[in-house]
């Protein structure tokens with residue numbers, strides 16, 4: 001099988017700690033023809049820090065539908081692009097999916113470099129089972145929010161949510177109501193930054209904690225999945241007695 005030519009690279013960028021940039025990310029950002037950036041000012045500052053100079057073009061949720069067709073045409077003619085978001089991996093709760101889909105549909109090749117993303121360290125730091133998990137991204141703010149939470153009532157895998165700090169307590173309260181106050185969870189704040197903090201406890205313990213310690217910074221919320229209720233000794237004996245009677 002011959003090596004295919006990559007027309008679009010998705011390049012993860014640091015979520016806080018500027019040392020979290022890979023050697024390959026540096027190489028790609030330097031070598032592509034154009035870097036598509038969610039915010040050219042944010043990426044401009046990053047490139048300056050990395051001592052990389054390259055052409056930047058704006059690509060964000062407000063222009064992506066319009067921009068995609070032209071970008072694909074340019075890729076067909078041989079231009080090579082990198083896509084970056086403000087932080088983390090493009091396409092993960094950030095623009096990217098639409099472009100990837102259309103580039104692939106045009107028979108071109110894409111490659112996402114491995115690198116920073118907030119949900120992986122949050123999941124692992126939580127100490128909750130991570131052999132299977134679901135990434136839920138942001139819950140809808142209003143319409144569809146309850147339906148989404150209700151759709152997770154029977155979810156047994158660990159769930160990972162992105163959330164803004166000012167909505168955290170409301171979300172914890174809604175999840176506590178839906179899943180039960182005892183459900184274990186973890187709030188990961190300011191991952192990779194100086195004041196990184198992972199607070200673990202039941203949903204109700206976390207509500208109390210954040211009512212007393214108002215939250216600042218970016219957060220990921222990880223929530224235990226539904227577990228089979230463990231049988232108490234009395235319940236087990238009762239079940240045995242009942243089966244003897246049969």
Ligand code: SAM
Nearest residue numbers: 015088089092117118162163190191218219220
């Ligand atoms: N593309 C990014 C990624 O790969 O993780 C996510 C972008 S999304 C617009 C931003 C959300 O990611 C924040 O609201 C927060 O939930 C999470 N996030 C990003 N950086 C974070 C950090 N340093 N600590 C905790 N959460 C973070």
